Amino acid sequence: MEWQEVALRLFKNKISLVGLILVISFGLIAIFAPWIAPPADPSEPYMVPRAGWGFEPKPPSAEHIFGTAEGQYDIFYGIIWGTRTAFRIGFIIVGVSTLIGILIGTLAGYYGGWFDEIVMRITDIFMAIPFLIAAIVLTTILGQGLRNVMIALITFGWMNTARLMRSQVLSVKEEEFVIAADALGAGDVRIIFKHVILNTIFPLVIEASMRMGSMVITASTLSFLGIGAPEGYADWGQMISFARNWILGGQGNAIRYWFTVVIPGTAITLFCLSWNLIGDAFRDILDPKLQ
Amino acid sequence: MISYIVRRILILPIILIGVTLLVFSMIMMLGPYQRLSTYITDPSQLKSVDVDVLVARHGLNDPWYQQYGRWISGVARGDLGWSESAGDPVAEAFLSRFPATAELGLFALLPVVLGGIILGVFASVHHNDFWDHVSRVLAIIGWSVPTFVFGLVMLMIFYGHLGWFPPSRLDSWAADIVNSSGFINYTNFFVLDGLLNGNLAIVGNAIRHLIAPVITISILWWAFIMRITRSSMLEILRKDYIRTARAKGVTENIVVYKHAVRNALIPVVTVAGRMVLGLLGGLVIVETIFNIEGLGQFMAHAAQQLDYPAVLGGTLYFGFLLILINLCVDVSYAVIDPRIRLE
Numbered sequence: 001m002e003w004q005e006v007a008l009r010l011f012k013n014k015i016s017l018v019g020l021i022l023v024i025s026f027g028l029i030a031i032f033a034p035w036i037a038p039p040a041d042p043s044e045p046y047m048v049p050r051a052g053w054g055f056e057p058k059p060p061s062a063e064h065i066f067g068t069a070e071g072q073y074d075i076f077y078g079i080i081w082g083t084r085t086a087f088r089i090g091f092i093i094v095g096v097s098t099l100i101g102i103l104i105g106t107l108a109g110y111y112g113g114w115f116d117e118i119v120m121r122i123t124d125i126f127m128a129i130p131f132l133i134a135a136i137v138l139t140t141i142l143g144q145g146l147r148n149v150m151i152a153l154i155t156f157g158w159m160n161t162a163r164l165m166r167s168q169v170l171s172v173k174e175e176e177f178v179i180a181a182d183a184l185g186a187g188d189v190r191i192i193f194k195h196v197i198l199n200t201i202f203p204l205v206i207e208a209s210m211r212m213g214s215m216v217i218t219a220s221t222l223s224f225l226g227i228g229a230p231e232g233y234a235d236w237g238q239m240i241s242f243a244r245n246w247i248l249g250g251q252g253n254a255i256r257y258w259f260t261v262v263i264p265g266t267a268i269t270l271f272c273l274s275w276n277l278i279g280d281a282f283r284d285i286l287d288p289k290l291q
Numbered sequence: 292m293i294s295y296i297v298r299r300i301l302i303l304p305i306i307l308i309g310v311t312l313l314v315f316s317m318i319m320m321l322g323p324y325q326r327l328s329t330y331i332t333d334p335s336q337l338k339s340v341d342v343d344v345l346v347a348r349h350g351l352n353d354p355w356y357q358q359y360g361r362w363i364s365g366v367a368r369g370d371l372g373w374s375e376s377a378g379d380p381v382a383e384a385f386l387s388r389f390p391a392t393a394e395l396g397l398f399a400l401l402p403v404v405l406g407g408i409i410l411g412v413f414a415s416v417h418h419n420d421f422w423d424h425v426s427r428v429l430a431i432i433g434w435s436v437p438t439f440v441f442g443l444v445m446l447m448i449f450y451g452h453l454g455w456f457p458p459s460r461l462d463s464w465a466a467d468i469v470n471s472s473g474f475i476n477y478t479n480f481f482v483l484d485g486l487l488n489g490n491l492a493i494v495g496n497a498i499r500h501l502i503a504p505v506i507t508i509s510i511l512w513w514a515f516i517m518r519i520t521r522s523s524m525l526e527i528l529r530k531d532y533i534r535t536a537r538a539k540g541v542t543e544n545i546v547v548y549k550h551a552v553r554n555a556l557i558p559v560v561t562v563a564g565r566m567v568l569g570l571l572g573g574l575v576i577v578e579t580i581f582n583i584e585g586l587g588q589f590m591a592h593a594a595q596q597l598d599y600p601a602v603l604g605g606t607l608y609f610g611f612l613l614i615l616i617n618l619c620v621d622v623s624y625a626v627i628d629p630r631i632r633l634e
Contacts, residue, residue: 014424015424015427015428121302121305121306121309122309124306124309125306125309125310125313126313127613128306128307128309128310128606128609128610128613128614129310129313129314129606129609129610130575130590130606130609132575132576132591133575133590133591133594133602133605133606133609134314134606136575136591136594136595137314137317137318137594137597137602138317140594140595140597141317141318141320141321141597142320213434213435217435217437217438220437221437221438221439221576224439225579225591225595226595227595237437240439240440240443243443244443247443247446247447247451248446248447248450248451249447249451249452254447254448254450254451254452255447255448255451255452258447261440261443261444261447262444264440265436265437265440265443265444268437268440269432269435269436269437269440270435272434272435272436272437273431273432273435276431276434276435277428277431280427280431280518
């Protein structure tokens with residue numbers, strides 16, 4: 001299937017259209033963040049401004065339309081600038097880990113033999129450690145911070161792509177056009193790039209799109225556990241961790257502080273939802289069994 | 292198939308050693324002084340002795356292979372080391388927390404798998420109509436909600452506001468009964484123990500505490516199981532033998548539930564197997580939020596405290612479990628579907 005046709009179908013499919021609109025909206029919010037929520041200190045736009053030093057969260061008001069979290073951090077500001085954080089985390093983690101996965105999977109599948117065996121056993125080793133635990137250990141060792149969260153998630157996030165790529169290469173390798181290219185004297189690098197990778201790109205895009213959501217969730221989970229973004233940094237996971245002390249409310253009203261969980265929670269959910277909707281529709285379009 | 296199983300079992304220790312080496316090499320990225328903190332429980336320990344003496348006593352300056360060798364030879368003797376964050380030997384800490392996690396996992400498995408299959412069959416029968424889209428979108432929304440957000444909202448509404456589903460494993464009055472001498476802890480699965488002791492109040496209380504965590508886990512995995520069931524059903528429903536059955540005048544219900552579902556479930560088996568380890572990731576969060584003293588909460592805690600004997604022991608344990616589950620899945624796959632040949 002040509003990519004133009006795929007793109008056309010993505011736009012025609014209602015489910016993926018909703019996803020695309022959501023992603024574009026988030027993109028616009030990220031781009032125009034300095035105008036939507038002007039930073040108090042332009043040199044440190046990612047630090048959420050505080051409206052005082054009180055401990056108790058304050059409900060939405062005219063001044064703080066989403067209210068303030070524990071420590072008077074402005075939730076609206078955190079959501080807007082957190083969009084940039086989410087895109088950065090998602091693109092870097094998924095981008096780098098996908099490249100690593102493509103490299104490892106292609107080499108293993110293309111050259112085969114003992115090299116393949118060793119590489120795939122190493123992949124098995126990385127997959128035998130529970131992902132979240134591995135991420136927590138590595139982040140704790142490297143130290144708190146988003147950069148280290150990204151390193152940890154990349155380190156343990158490339159295996160699925162590598163396996164997918166390897167199986168794709170194994171099936172394409174025997175196709176006649178690859179054998180023909182080989183017979184015509186094309187070099188390994190040329191065959192791999194032009195004939196193998198370009199012919200297996202769509203499943204990789206689906207995989208990457210679905211992973212955007214789950215990686216942003218995992219990164220925010222680490223922030224929620226207190227080993228991700230430093231305190232006060234505009235990050236959705238951290239906005240929610242501010243809510244932990246307040247979920248049972250007070251004074252006979254348990255859902256008094258709902259906004260501290262629900263507003264940042266909705267932001268993360270919608271962000272992941274948009275990528276998952278696109279990935280899901282994409283997968284349907286490209287699955288020949290479902291046509 | 293026998294040779295396949297034997298080969299997989301032979302490779303198991305290699306993978307496990309690889310897993311522990313990987314975790315160990317991560318820990319060795321820390322300097323000896325940082326690793327010493329695992330052994331220091333009280334600042335007063337540092338007053339009487341020199342830090343370098345302590346580092347030397349615990350052998351933290353030795354080459355990595357000596358340190359790894361000490362650990363692995365302990366494991367070979369059945370000694371996983373001492374867990375500082377639990378205040379117990381690692382093996383005991385695992386054993387005492389295992390029932391909470393296993394109980395939660397077992398109770399979650401049925402609603403997760405059954406719910407996902409029902410949703411998937413439902414969506415495939417309604418392929419491309421309104422209900423197909425609704426159930427798919429709902430499932431994707433469930434997949435997109437972070438577990439910790441959903442758990443917190445569950446707590447807020449069903450515990451804080453309505454008071455229905457409290458956190459932890461038992462109410463304090465029930466915990467008193469369970470810990471009393473009159474109550475025999477056969478398995479430490481409170482639902483089962485309650486039944487064995489004939490104490491239905493405990494059973495009811497334990498189940499009440501399980502509902503919210505089980506729902507929180509299920510939401511996440513429904514989309515996953517549904518997705519596989521749906522696409523596998525769609526493929527099967529197009530097969531010639533289904534058309535033949537319909538042409539013979541078999542009713543639609545029998546075609547779907549008897550002829551199609553059984554064959555469509557084969558891929559679901561593999562996915563359900565792989566899901567078990569993914570479930571563990573979810574359990575880390577669920578146990579932390581609902582304050583359940585299980586393995587997930589313990590591992591997250593140990594990892595954050597760099598309690599590395601516990602982390603090493605835990606990865607060894609779960610690595611073993613994962614490889615075993617994968618093997619069972621592969622074998623059951625071949626047993627269910629004779630066309631699949633393992634090599």
